[in-house]
Amino acid sequence: MIESRPTTPADAETPSRQTLSWHTGDMPYSVEFDDHFYCRTDGRLECGHVFLEGNGLPPRWQDAQMFTIGELGFGTGLNLCETWRRWKLAAKPPGARLAFSSFERFPMQASDIARALSAWSEIEEEREALVAAWPETLAGTVRLDLADDVTLTIVCGPALETVTRAPTVFDAWYLDGFAPSRNPDMWSAELMAAVHDRTAIGGTFATYAAAGFVRRNLQAAGFRVERHPGFAGKREMLRGTRLHAPLEAV
Template structure:
């Protein structure tokens, strides 16, 4: 892990490229997204696992919290789905605000390269890369349309999630694999996620390790399991305040 006294903007990049444009973290020894199809995995695990887009029908501000911004793939696919849902429901008002916690934020060119394999999110990818700042430290907030806001908190989630001033309606738990990066799945961090979840709010994750499930349950979530994406045995999802 990077020295906590060194700004994230100047930390050494752990990013490598494999199989052309497949980003890989040498820091954690893991790919940034599912090698089968990261965009489809986002839809299956994070959107469907949190009951989205159906829950957007309530209107108002909908907040998503995310552990691990990575390439921005989850954000871009969620924004695409939000845009399609709003077009199909022009009478429904609402605002999507996604806040992601990321230790090693990529550069704009790296985000652009990593997401270029999916033409379905070209519009979102280009907008994100165009607005992404050169200095990536502290807190980045981007108003990408009149109804979509992205905030990326650059630093250690273990410190930044407990200090977050909001509660999420849904969480995307997308840190590197628990075996590679156990700190992102610790009981203390899962407790902070629970504490910053609205009543009736939800989480979803591709992870199904026993200690992750136990930590989520110990934090207070009602945890469920279902088959994972692309043949993976299981994934986890659940709610706060639902038994």
């Protein structure tokens, strides 16, 4: 069963919004990109397998006073909520902080986020806090202090422009745009190079995507790329590490 949210005049005038359809189980579907926002098997478990385990989390938090995560594609906020839940449970230094930044061209509305995340009781507390803090409209860069030790920064706009201008160097990246076949711009050589430039030495990325051109773009950017088994029977996913600082100009 699919339920469409009709486009309103405000939607027509605001290109920053996507048209959503809803599949059975309150699963959001992007009409523009012709793709689901998360794995149909279980998006929360996929987040754990791909993004947390793929980036070596939570173990890397044990010695981190500040840990920064960058994400391409905030979507429903599922990755943020599951990461936050795991952060609460993790061993970490006193006073440690998590700074989560997501680059999103088409932010959802709070009501859609609430509906999309309602399937998981495990993240109910995080979902409610996120929805309560979510502004009615988003533009530019918006910082939300979700807890004393967790901040969320939403950077609105085209990913290549916003990542290139980002002032932060990230310890880990979640590359979670729509499928490469649906939205190739989110996996371009230029954007992967920008992600590499905004990654700390020894920093990592993880993604569910395993398309050949995505792997080649990440390698060309300078990452050491590894293939690993994907989630829920998917053959492969990718993860990798930035090993070196840029060469100094001679």
